[in-house]
Structure formats: C-alpha cells, structure tokens
Amino acid sequence: xxxEELYQEVILDHSRRPRNFGELxxxxxxxxxxxxxxxxxxxxxxxxxxxGGLEDIKFTGHGCAISQASASLMxxxxxxxxxxxxxxxxxxxxxxxxxxxxxxxxxxxxxRVMQGVRKFPQRVKCxxxxxxxxxxxxxxxxxxxxxxxxxx
Amino acid sequence: xxxxxxxTVDWNARRxxxxxxxxxxxxxxxxxxxxxxxxxxxRPVIEALRNFYEHDNANVHRGLHTLSSRATEAYEKxxxxxxxxxxxxxxxxxIFTRGTTESIxxxxxxxxxxxxxxxxxxxxxxxxxxxxxxxxxLLAERIGARLRFVPVLDDGTLDLDQLPxxxxxxxxxxxxxxxxxxxxxxxxxxELCAKAHAVGALTxxxxxxxxxxxxxDVRELxxxxxxxxxxxxxxxxxxxxLYGRAEVLDSMPPWHGGGEMIVSVALEKSTFKKAPHRFEAxxxxxxxxxxxxxxxxxxxxxxxxAIFEHDSQLARYAAxxxxxxxxxxxxxxxxxxxALVGFVMEAAHPHDLTTFADQYGLAMRGGHHCNQPLMxxxxxxxxxxxxxxxxxxxxxxxxxxxxxxxxxxxxx
Ligand SMILES: Cc1ncc(COP(=O)(O)O)c(C=O)c1O
Numbered sequence: 001x002x003x004e005e006l007y008q009e010v011i012l013d014h015s016r017r018p019r020n021f022g023e024l025x026x027x028x029x030x031x032x033x034x035x036x037x038x039x040x041x042x043x044x045x046x047x048x049x050x051x052g053g054l055e056d057i058k059f060t061g062h063g064c065a066i067s068q069a070s071a072s073l074m075x076x077x078x079x080x081x082x083x084x085x086x087x088x089x090x091x092x093x094x095x096x097x098x099x100x101x102x103x104x105x106x107x108x109x110x111x112r113v114m115q116g117v118r119k120f121p122q123r124v125k126c127x128x129x130x131x132x133x134x135x136x137x138x139x140x141x142x143x144x145x146x147x148x149x150x151x152x
Numbered sequence: 153x154x155x156x157x158x159x160t161v162d163w164n165a166r167r168x169x170x171x172x173x174x175x176x177x178x179x180x181x182x183x184x185x186x187x188x189x190x191x192x193x194x195r196p197v198i199e200a201l202r203n204f205y206e207h208d209n210a211n212v213h214r215g216l217h218t219l220s221s222r223a224t225e226a227y228e229k230x231x232x233x234x235x236x237x238x239x240x241x242x243x244x245x246x247i248f249t250r251g252t253t254e255s256i257x258x259x260x261x262x263x264x265x266x267x268x269x270x271x272x273x274x275x276x277x278x279x280x281x282x283x284x285x286x287x288x289x290l291l292a293e294r295i296g297a298r299l300r301f302v303p304v305l306d307d308g309t310l311d312l313d314q315l316p317x318x319x320x321x322x323x324x325x326x327x328x329x330x331x332x333x334x335x336x337x338x339x340x341x342x343e344l345c346a347k348a349h350a351v352g353a354l355t356x357x358x359x360x361x362x363x364x365x366x367x368x369d370v371r372e373l374x375x376x377x378x379x380x381x382x383x384x385x386x387x388x389x390x391x392x393x394l395y396g397r398a399e400v401l402d403s404m405p406p407w408h409g410g411g412e413m414i415v416s417v418a419l420e421k422s423t424f425k426k427a428p429h430r431f432e433a434x435x436x437x438x439x440x441x442x443x444x445x446x447x448x449x450x451x452x453x454x455x456x457x458a459i460f461e462h463d464s465q466l467a468r469y470a471a472x473x474x475x476x477x478x479x480x481x482x483x484x485x486x487x488x489x490x491a492l493v494g495f496v497m498e499a500a501h502p503h504d505l506t507t508f509a510d511q512y513g514l515a516m517r518g519g520h521h522c523n524q525p526l527m528x529x530x531x532x533x534x535x536x537x538x539x540x541x542x543x544x545x546x547x548x549x550x551x552x553x554x555x556x557x558x559x560x561x562x563x564x
Contacts, residue, residue: 002178003511003562007504012563038503039520039533062533064501065563120507 006116006123007065010073015065020075024058028142033061033133035125035149040067044133048141053082059130066114066123071130073111083138090131097127125149161458167543169194169450180513183548188333188361188492188539189517190383193447197386200446204439212438213412213429227438230445231428234393237448238378239369244398247428248441251392252360253283255379256327258394258431259356260287262407263377268324270296275318275326275353278304278529279335282522284327284358302328304529308335308484315347323353327377330368331361334523334535336467336489338362345374354400360384363393364451364541365491366460376400382440387447391440394431401427408433459542463491466540466549473553474538478560483535492539494521497556500563502536508559514552 027045034041040063049055057075061068074093078086092105097117104112117127129149136147167173170192175182184192204226210219212227228243235243249255268274274288278301292299300318303311310328319326326348331338345355356377359368364385370378377400382391396404406413406424410433415423424430451459470493471482479498497505502518509516519534520527527534538552 003508006507007562037519039527041533064503066504123503123507126503 002116002119006120008113008116010110010113011065011069014069014072018059018068018072020058020072020079021060022058023060024056027056027058029137029140030144031133031136031140032144032146033129033136033148034146035063035067035129037150038064038067038126040064040126040129042067042071042130042133044071044130044137046134046137049080051082054078054080054086057134059133063129064123064126066117066126067129070114070127073114074130074134077109077111078134086134086138090135093131094128097124161454161462161542163462163542163545166194166454167545169196170543171195171198173543177513177515178511183514183544183551185538185540185544185548185552186515186517187541187544188384188537190389191364191386191541192543193388194386194450196450197388197443197446201388201439201443204442209439211435223438226442226445227436230441233445233448237368237452238363238393238395239371240395241371242398244426244428245395245401247394247396247401247431248436249379249392249394250390250437251381251383252281252358252379253287253381253392255377255392255394256284256356256358257287258407259327259377259379259396260291262404262431263354263400264288264291264295264325265407266403266405268292268295268297271322272297272324273300273320273322274298275300275302275323275348277302277310277328277339279308279310279332279337279523279526280327280329281333281358281360282524283360284329284356285525288327301525304335304526307486308332308337310337310339312340319347319351319353321351323348323351325356326353327356327358329358329361331365331490332484332523332526333361333492334494334521334526334537335484336492336494337485338488338490341373341375349374361490361492364447364459365456365463367456370395370397382444382447385447386450387444388440391437391444393444396427398427401431404431406430406433410434412436454542462542463540464489466544466546467491467493469546470538470540470549470552473549474556476553477556478564483530491541492537494535494537496532496535497560497563499560502534504563505536505556505559508562509552509555512555512558514555516552 024045029046031044042061044059047056059071095102132147208222210223212224231246232243234246305311348355354376357375359380363380376397378395383389413433481496483494506518518536
C-alpha cells in the first residue's frame, strides 16, 4: 500500500510533534517560506557559527503533514552542519524525493523516510519547502527573506 | 441503503452514459467527487465531437464550400441552443468564449474599460472565485476605481443587511456568483439583480456552478451578464458562454481584434460586426460549441429540476454524514445548498486527506479552491471539497464516509 510508504510512522510522528518548533530569538536570518498552492507556511530561523555553519535552526508554521514533518526532520539533521554539508544534503534530498532511480544517499540518514514522496509528484513542493527556506537562509546570510514554491 | 427517487429518471442508466466512471484509481473503483472542478462527459457529447471532426470539420463563416456551410450552421445552431437553454431573447446575446474566466475578463475589458470611471465602484462579494475578483482588480487599478465586497456570514450566506450601505449610486456593476464553489451557497440572484438595478447598476452573474445544475432563465433573473463554462456541465473544455443583454452588448467596443469580428479592414481603420461576432475574434472553438450544444441536449433530456433535486439530496446527505466524523467542521448553509460540501478535519490537512482518499479511488479536491479571500474569512488555509453531479450515488457517499473515518484514524 503506497499510502503507508508516503506517510511512514516517523513522518506522522514528526507532523504531530514537530521537533525544533518555536522561535529562535537571536537568529541571524528569518526566512518565510510559502507554498501558495497548498497554503503551507514555514518560518525558518537560523543562527550561524563563526565558520558560517548552522549553529542552531528552528521553525514555526503550519501546513500538511509532509511539509511539517519535512521541516522537523530537516532541522534535526542540519543542526551543527557546515555550509558545504547543508548544500550537499539539499541536493541529495531533492534527488531522494524526485528521482525514481535514486539510491537514497546514506548521508541522509533518517531523512530517507521521505523517499515515498517521489511517488506523489504533487507533494514534492511540500517536502521541499523547508529546504528552499534553508537554501535562502544561506544565500541571504542575515535579516529577513521570503521564498515561495511558486516564484512570482 | 438510501435511494434517490426523483421523478422517473433512471439514474443508473444515466451513470452508464459516462464511460470514465468505469475507471479505477489505485486498484479501487473510481468515486468522482470533483465535478465542481470539471464534470465528466457522457457518450453523446464525446460522439458529437467525433462526429464533427469525422464529417463536418471546416472553418466557419469563411469558406463557401459544403463543409464550411455545415460547420457554420452547426456552430450557429449551438449558439441558438445556448440561448434557449438560458432563456435569452436572441442568439445574438450569446458570445462563445473559452469559459467563465474569459467571459468575465471580456466584460471587465470591453464594458468596464468604456463605462467604469475613477469615481465608480464595482461591487463583488466575499465568496467570489478568483476569476470574478482578479479581472476587476486589474480594471480598478488601471482606472483608479474602487472595489467593494458584500461580506459573508458564518453560515455561508451573504450579509444582505449590509447591502443598502454598499449598493450606492457610485456602484456601476454588481458581479456575484450564483452558487459558491466552496460553500455551496445559492445566492438569491433575482433579488440581488433587482436591488442593483434600483441604484442604476448593471449585474453580472457567475453561473459556473449553476448552469449545469439548475434551471436558469436570464430574463426571470433580470441579469445583464451571465457567464459559465461548458466543461462543468458535461461539455468539453475550452468552451464557455457570455450572455449579455442585447442593448448592453451593442454599447460595448470589441476587446480582441482579428478575423471574423470585422466588417471591413483598411490599413488605418476597421469597422466591426455587431454582437455577438464583434466579440469573437479569430477561429472560434467550433467543435467545443457543438459539444456544448450536445451537452445541453443531454442535460435537457434528463431535466434540470430533476438534476437539481438529485444533487441537492446528495449534498444534504453528505453534509449530514460528514458531521459524524471526529473533529470536523462543515462549511456552508444548513438548508439549501448546491451540489457540494466543503469541510476540514482537525486531524488531517486537506492535502493529506485528499492524497489519502485518492489511494482508495476517491477523487476530491483539497485546497483554497481559488477562493483565498473566503478561506481567510473562515480562518482556514483550505478545505476539502466533495462535489457531486447526477451520475453520483448515495452508495458512493457511504463509501466516502468509510474512507474519511479511516483517514481520521490514520492521521489522528
Ligand atoms: C464559481 C466559479 N467561477 C468561475 C470559475 C472559473 O471557471 P473556468 O476555470 O472554467 O473559467 C469556477 C470554476 O473553477 C467557479 O467555480
């Protein structure tokens, strides 16, 4: 049954009790990510270490189980990672949820539970939303920014 | 088992007219509850399209050969058929468009561009589809005119007590939907038109959700414009209708320029045909118009009062049963409603719910339904919508309830 492949127990658990959910008062960047087609919203706050790696990362927002679980899993994975590691993971995660032939990269660890998304092309944007936000946060470096899955 | 008993229509036989309803989705029989987005097509409509392309296809109003006369005759007969279907005084009041959206844009550009001034107001409602909001925003921005909105009450009906303060003499047009595509609310069109006319405003009715579901007579309703789409009423995509009262259409300039709409063209200046051809530049959707006429024949053979009764029973039954589910909120009026039910389930986001349902063969729509201002009004980002047509059955609603219960357990 494909539905259990998409909504693995881990995903449902993270969507019900998202980790790293909340404000990050001394964040360097705040990115408002928006998936207008679905109404998913992710507000991602990031604090950098002196080398530009992710010292801390938290989010708030609301939306479907896929977007919220993806954000929760992502923040757990990316905390304390270097810039290069984050960018590598972003590419690997994108392949994971879009490429049918992709062998899930071991480096993704827990994130591999999101693999079921590849069978649901309409839900790829939901899974990618928090990753688009973190990409924007790295690019931006400081202040506030917005990012949308439907560029206008 | 609940049975819908309306007149003598054999609903099971009508269902058999729709080949697509034999499809499966993810190994389950298809339950198609997304007719508000687009309806399915019965065999006679599919055959009319095929017949046209196999026997009559040619361009209209151009050739002098046999096929061109046949195509022209069929196209203009379709216009006549549409006029009869909505009680228009003449086929000249029927303009073929791509659909509701294009019909409304036509009015905004051709009529609005000429008659709306900076000091004017266009009155809309808080439940309009984006296609009856955005064209007016574009117009208002260009001219500097203002928009006003009749608020929506908690029960999904319009706050008509506000009308006297909103419907003032600056209002030049009141454009509103007949049936809300998210709430199912059926608006009192004749009353609204009469009130608008009393202050000198014209009226546009968005009949996208009503044209295939209930009897419509533009002269009884008293509207100046009426817009609808063929694809929501058993017809093909890419064909729609704008009805405009003759006197109003005659006062309007063209909107698109090109072939078919001109009387003569000189290098510097052209003269234009009268309505409706003035508003149909270029080769029209000939097959689409013929398919729409076939859809109208098909619907009329069943009868719109019977269809309305059947669909209302389904919608009322669905609304009742959905309330059984845990943590559920149902939108729209309690009593009379069009053929749809919008709801949210606390445990599951609309997109998760529709993805889940699809795995069981149940096609619904989840999201904002091109009604973002309305969703905001009700404090939700979207809803799940089950929408019905006469080919749906009570048994399918029972099955939907089972699937929704399973979803509530799964996502809880
Ligand atoms: C109430 C209403 N108005 C307008 C539209 C737009 O129709 P179309 O997309 O066929 O132009 C729709 C359908 O989506 C609708 O439900």
